[in-house]
Amino acid sequence: MKTATDAILTIETVMLKSRNLKRDVELRFYFPNIITDWSALPLLLINDGQDLPVMQFDEMLKQLYEQGSIHPLIVIGITAGKERTMEYGVAGVVDYKGRGAKADLYSAFVLKELLPYTKKRFKVSAFKELSFAGFSLGGLTALDIVWNHPDVFSKVGVFSGSLWWRSVDQDDPSYEDDKHRIMQQVIRNGHFAPGLKFFFQCGKLDESGDRNNNGIIDSIDDTLDHIKELLAKGYRAEDISYLELDDGKHDVPTWGKAMPVFLKWGWGK
Numbered sequence: 001m002k003t004a005t006d007a008i009l010t011i012e013t014v015m016l017k018s019r020n021l022k023r024d025v026e027l028r029f030y031f032p033n034i035i036t037d038w039s040a041l042p043l044l045l046i047n048d049g050q051d052l053p054v055m056q057f058d059e060m061l062k063q064l065y066e067q068g069s070i071h072p073l074i075v076i077g078i079t080a081g082k083e084r085t086m087e088y089g090v091a092g093v094v095d096y097k098g099r100g101a102k103a104d105l106y107s108a109f110v111l112k113e114l115l116p117y118t119k120k121r122f123k124v125s126a127f128k129e130l131s132f133a134g135f136s137l138g139g140l141t142a143l144d145i146v147w148n149h150p151d152v153f154s155k156v157g158v159f160s161g162s163l164w165w166r167s168v169d170q171d172d173p174s175y176e177d178d179k180h181r182i183m184q185q186v187i188r189n190g191h192f193a194p195g196l197k198f199f200f201q202c203g204k205l206d207e208s209g210d211r212n213n214n215g216i217i218d219s220i221d222d223t224l225d226h227i228k229e230l231l232a233k234g235y236r237a238e239d240i241s242y243l244e245l246d247d248g249k250h251d252v253p254t255w256g257k258a259m260p261v262f263l264k265w266g267w268g269k
Contacts, residue, residue: 009061032073039126041128049078073267080138087106132156135160144186155196155266159262161226163223164181184229187226187233200226206219
């Protein structure tokens with residue numbers, strides 16, 4: 001375990017051996033100092049945790065704390081493994097290339113290994129609330145896990161989410177957006193769970209693809225269509241936040257720009 005601490009924030013890096021994933025998972029814990037009751041804090045998990053140091057997440061957190069902009073919370077960045085495209089995705093449903101075959105194992109790792117380990121680490125039986133976020137394919141994965149476990153999680157953040165994830169190649173003549181986007185079908189066939197909150201971020205420069213030739217890039221179309229699906233399921237507009245950045249790209253600097261907005265949305269004072 002490696003630890004870095006200052007007057008405001010502690011960062012711990014640990015390796016957790018996963019039975020489900022059959023590998024060591026690197027975790028980076030970010031938590032405020034001078035806390036006596038850890039159970040009073042929310043816990044936020046973030047996929048693709050290797051991106052957090054790149055966006056200087058620690059400095060971002062410290063600035064938000066110094067400004068009094070957010071309430072204290074514990075954040076865990078989960079570093080992706082070499083089989084990222086197999087471990088991330090939608091549990092139980094592979095995409096048209098067979099990717100996401102281990103997404104159910106990743107979900108089991110989070111629920112049955114990571115969360116118990118974290119409770120033991122902070123010596124609590126429960127945290128105030130649990131949330132999940134991620135970037136790109138990690139965002140899709142976070143949404144899938146939160147959607148399927150509303151008894152565990154209450155919020156999700158999806159940054160440039162891979163909501164195009166599909167069961168049929170878009171170049172296949174039979175492909176239809178409304179039938180073959182996997183997460184959309186999961187939501188449509190799922191059940192409304194009161195209390196869930198959703199944060200979506202997209203950038204107008206996220207990509208250049210426009211498969212339906214409507215003048216809107218696919219990543220924005222896919223995100224807005226998933227929001228429509230949530231509204232149709234019974235969620236209110238106030239349950240969903242959508243951030244669209246004019247200069248936003250599919251990269252870490254963009255997600256770093258959006259991250260303070262997300263943190264203030266979820267845990268702002």
